[in-house]
Amino acid sequence: MSADMxxxxxxxxxxxxxxDFSLLPRRAEVIEVCxxxxxxxxxxxxxxxxxxxxxxxxxxxxxRTIEVTSFVSPKAIPQMADAAEVMADFKRxxxxxxxxxxxxxxxxxxxxxxxxxxxxxxxxxxxxxxNRENTRRTIEQSLSELAEVCRIREGKxGKxGKxxxxxxxxxxxxxxxxxxxxxxxxxxxxxALSLGCDGLSIADTTGTAHPVKVRDTLRAVRxxxxxxxxxxxxxxTHGMALxxxxxxxxxxxxxxxxxxxxxxxxxxxxxxxxxxxxxxxLNFLGCLGIETEVDFSKVLAVAQSIPGRLGVPLCSHLxxxxxxxx
Amino acid sequence: MSADMxxxxxxxxxxxxxxDFSLLPRRAEVIEVCxxxxxxxxxxxxxxxxxxxxxxxxxxxxxRTIEVTSFVSPKAIPQMADAAEVMADFKRxxxxxxxxxxxxxxxxxxxxxxxxxxxxxxxxxxxxxxNRENTRRTIEQSLSELAEVCRIREGKxGKxGKxxxxxxxxxxxxxxxxxxxxxxxxxxxxxALSLGCDGLSIADTTGTAHPVKVRDTLRAVRxxxxxxxxxxxxxxTHGMALxxxxxxxxxxxxxxxxxxxxxxxxxxxxxxxxxxxxxxxLNFLGCLGIETEVDFSKVLAVAQSIPGRLGVPLCSHLxxxxxxxx
Numbered sequence: 215m216s217a218d219m220x221x222x223x224x225x226x227x228x229x230x231x232x233x234d235f236s237l238l239p240r241r242a243e244v245i246e247v248c249x250x251x252x253x254x255x256x257x258x259x260x261x262x263x264x265x266x267x268x269x270x271x272x273x274x275x276x277x278r279t280i281e282v283t284s285f286v287s288p289k290a291i292p293q294m295a296d297a298a299e300v301m302a303d304f305k306r307x308x309x310x311x312x313x314x315x316x317x318x319x320x321x322x323x324x325x326x327x328x329x330x331x332x333x334x335x336x337x338x339x340x341x342x343x344x345n346r347e348n349t350r351r352t353i354e355q356s357l358s359e360l361a362e363v364c365r366i367r368e369g370k371x372g373k374x375g376k377x378x379x380x381x382x383x384x385x386x387x388x389x390x391x392x393x394x395x396x397x398x399x400x401x402x403x404x405x406a407l408s409l410g411c412d413g414l415s416i417a418d419t420t421g422t423a424h425p426v427k428v429r430d431t432l433r434a435v436r437x438x439x440x441x442x443x444x445x446x447x448x449x450x451t452h453g454m455a456l457x458x459x460x461x462x463x464x465x466x467x468x469x470x471x472x473x474x475x476x477x478x479x480x481x482x483x484x485x486x487x488x489x490x491x492x493x494x495x496l497n498f499l500g501c502l503g504i505e506t507e508v509d510f511s512k513v514l515a516v517a518q519s520i521p522g523r524l525g526v527p528l529c530s531h532l533x534x535x536x537x538x539x540x
Numbered sequence: 541m542s543a544d545m546x547x548x549x550x551x552x553x554x555x556x557x558x559x560d561f562s563l564l565p566r567r568a569e570v571i572e573v574c575x576x577x578x579x580x581x582x583x584x585x586x587x588x589x590x591x592x593x594x595x596x597x598x599x600x601x602x603x604r605t606i607e608v609t610s611f612v613s614p615k616a617i618p619q620m621a622d623a624a625e626v627m628a629d630f631k632r633x634x635x636x637x638x639x640x641x642x643x644x645x646x647x648x649x650x651x652x653x654x655x656x657x658x659x660x661x662x663x664x665x666x667x668x669x670x671n672r673e674n675t676r677r678t679i680e681q682s683l684s685e686l687a688e689v690c691r692i693r694e695g696k697x698g699k700x701g702k703x704x705x706x707x708x709x710x711x712x713x714x715x716x717x718x719x720x721x722x723x724x725x726x727x728x729x730x731x732a733l734s735l736g737c738d739g740l741s742i743a744d745t746t747g748t749a750h751p752v753k754v755r756d757t758l759r760a761v762r763x764x765x766x767x768x769x770x771x772x773x774x775x776x777t778h779g780m781a782l783x784x785x786x787x788x789x790x791x792x793x794x795x796x797x798x799x800x801x802x803x804x805x806x807x808x809x810x811x812x813x814x815x816x817x818x819x820x821x822l823n824f825l826g827c828l829g830i831e832t833e834v835d836f837s838k839v840l841a842v843a844q845s846i847p848g849r850l851g852v853p854l855c856s857h858l859x860x861x862x863x864x865x866x
Contacts, residue, residue: 233755233787421861424827425786429559450779453820453857454827457783460751461559487861494779501750501780531779535747535813 239468241505244495245445246272247281249300250316251489252477254284254293256526262296264523266303268516272474273308275512280304281314281335281471285322301329314379318349318356323363333377334367336360336411340398341388344419348383357405364410379413380406381447386423386431393427396434403435407442414444415471418458421451421487428458432465447471448490449478450529455490456498463504470495474513475520476529491530493517565794567831570821571771572598573607575626576642577815578803580610580617582852588622590849592629594842598800599630601838605638606630607661607797611648627655640705644675644682649689659703660693662686662737666724667714670745674709683731690736705739706732707773712749712757719753722760729761733768740770741797744784747777747813754784758791773797774816775804776855781816782824789830796821800839801846802855817856819843 249269253260265283272280282304288295297315304313315331317323323334338356339345345353360380367376385399403414416435418428435444446462446469448455459470476491496510517533520526528534575595579586591609598606608630614621623641630639641657643649649660664682665671671679686706693702711725729740742761744754761770772788772795774781785796802817822836843859846852854860 233751233790235752235755424824425559426561426827426829429561451857451861452823453776453779453782453817454824456779457786457824460783460786464559487857491779497778498750498780498783501752503752531777531813535777 235502238463238502238504239466240503241468242463242499243278243445243469244492244499244506244508245279245281245314245469245471246275246277246474246492247447247471247489248272248473248475248477248492250281250284250294250314251471251479252473252475254291255477255479255488256293256524258525259293259295260524262299262303265296265300266307268520268523269300269304270307271512271516271519273304273311275516276508277311278507279312279314279333281316282331284316285325285329286316286318298325298329301326301331305330305332316381317363319351319359320362320366323366327366327376331376333379333413334363335379335381335415336363337381337383338402338406339383339388339419340394340402341384341391343390344384344388347390353402357402357409360406360411361409377412378410379415379445380411381415381417382406383417383419385416386418386427387420389420396431399431400434400438403439407439414442415447416444417447417471418449421449421455423448423458424452424454425457425461428461429465432462432467436465436467443469445469445471449487450476450490451487456494459490459495459498460502463502472496475517475526475533476531477520477526488529491517491528491532493530493532497532561828564789564828564830565792566829567794568789568825569604569771569795570818570825570832570834571605571607571640571795571797572601572603572800572818573773573797573815574598574799574801574803574818576607576610576640577797577805578799578801580619581803581805581814582619582850584851585619585621586850588625588629591622591626592633594846594849595626595630596633597838597842597845599634599637601842602834603637604833605640605659607640607642608657610642611651611655612642612644624651624655627652627657631656631658642707643689645677645685646688646692649692653692653702657702659705659739660689661705661707661741662689662732663707663709664728664732665709665714665745666720666728667710667717669716670710670714673716679728683728683735686732686737687735703738704736705741705771706737707741707743708732709743709745711742712744712753713746715746722757725757726760726764729765733765740768741773742770743773743797744775747775747781749774749784750778750780751783751787754787755791758788758793762791762793769795771795771797775813776802776816777813782820785816785821785824786828789828798822801843801852801859802857803846803852814855817843817854817858819856819858823858 283297314333315326472492473489476488478489609623640659641652798818798821799815802814804815
């Protein structure tokens with residue numbers, strides 16, 4: 215920080231932060247998760263062709279990585295019953311884009327590999343209660359499944375290129391247990407890395423994280439794993455997704471999940487709002503002078519097309535504002 | 541800031557901000573503006589008794605200052621046709637609460653004084669085009685009106701206790717001219733203070749300000765006027781109201797306008813979203829450990845009652861989330 219950081223440098227006025235935004239990362243990666251996190255919260259089944267058409271438009275916007283679908287039980291989440299078809303089709307059309315599939319267990323991982331996913335995003339929670347609701351397993355059982363998924367990856371001929379990421383749900387708050395400690399997150403992260411996972415995401419599943427909590431947990435994780443690629447997955451339930459993004463950027467985090475149109479939620483976290491809208495995040499990063507690989511105007515156009523295409527309302531500040539030409 | 545502020549103190553990871561929230565102001569003032577900024581954007585006339593009932597509930601929540609109404613032409617904004625009645629009734633019932641009236645000109649100021657307002661909030665814009673749309677005057681003509689309002693305050697027998705605040709609209713962006721320079725804001729602020737106004741508010745009328753712009757303008761104003769009480773008035777068009785609040789807090793600002801339920805907008809700034817919702821702001825300040833004089837649960841209850849009472853939707857993250865019990 216520059217020299218003018220003293221707390222009382224202007225005639226007694228408390229100037230506590232310099233906000234030298236030039237010290238933030240110069241580039242950030244934005245990972246589009248609407249086709250998974252957004253779609254899974256749409257009650258009416260979206261026809262496969264419509265899913266693929268929206269994925270085509272997102273691919274066109276320049277994302278390097280897209281979370282394409284989720285290999286979960288179709289009984290639990292009927293919206294994802296066509297996961298294999300969507301994934302295979304996406305890879306045929308957009309082979310160069312890294313295609314992520316969420317998987318909660320071994321069975322999902324096998325299906326995802328067979329369908330051509332590049333990355334298996336294995337989800338487990340930092341809180342026992344949410345892990346049980348979300349995956350019907352204890353955290354320990356989920357970790358055993360993760361170990362098995364890592365073994366499968368090694369064993370499947372020609373599948374060694376597959377990456378395994380671990381998404382740590384309820385990393386800040388749990389809808390059933392309340393505040394989640396940084397230690398609980400670190401414990402899961404440590405086990406996941408020791409099992410051989412390639413990447414991590416820290417998820418604010420409830421969307422109720424706030425700057426103090428985000429700072430504490432992200433700093434603890436970063437101090438323990440300074441070189442590890444870590445994605446931040448924020449929902450916007452309390453309207454703090456962007457301020458939490460700023461805190462993460464300030465700690466050197468530079469990869470963020472987001473969902474076009476602000477769709478999303480969690481079927482097992484009642485009341486959680488959607489993901490931070492991709493267009494809101496891109497606009498925010500742009501205002502801070504942080505570059506991404508994504509074409510903002512194309513993303514905004516996709517967002518604006520969503521109510522007509524999917525029959526669901528947007529949860530996006532920017533798309534709503536642009537509808538009024540601001 | 542503490543000693544761990546170096547930019548590359550963790551094995552090459554860019555840790556650019558310490559986010560020592562304990563250095564932020566310990567207390568902040570929240571000024572409720574829904575009865576003015578919120579109501580004026582409700583298309584259907586709200587019966588006077590309903591306005592007063594909602595004001596009673598807000599008074600009960602503990603606000604020290606409430607913007608009660610606006611003395612504007614009823615032709616321009618029919619919703620405010622009962623301004624005198626609302627103000628007089630409010631002062632009868634809640635004499636201890638500082639009652640603010642927005643006034644755009646001398647005529648409005650006289651009516652506000654007669655009705656018993658404690659504070660005249662004189663509005664003018666930092667950008668010519670918006671000032672003309674909003675008040676049908678050039679900035680220079682508005683400043684002349686302000687001078688006249690200051691003279692009236694001195695002249696009116698028994699009215700010497702009235703305060704005059706100046707609200708600088710479009711302090712960051714103008715819906716017609718785009719970005720507004722910090723110099724344009726300083727120019728208006730300087731003139732207003734030289735005419736004898738007692739307080740100031742810096743308004744993001746379009747709700748499109750972002751952290752870099754907010755930092756630059758607020759720092760420039762604070763450097764020039766380190767001791768002046770200045771209120772920040774934020775709208776949430778781009779979802780950045782809370783991150784902008786953090787930047788303002790970091791620069792020592794500790795007074796914020798907000799509207800219960802997130803109602804509001806500007807009749808002459810098409811597409812601008814509502815004010816930051818009071819409940820979202822209070823929740824945010826609470827998370828940062830910053831105290832206010834206001835009872836959060838009472839404010840939230842008022843917000844939740846608004847759709848039923850006024851027939852308008854909420855623009856509040858928290859009220860929406862609480863409706864789902866998160």
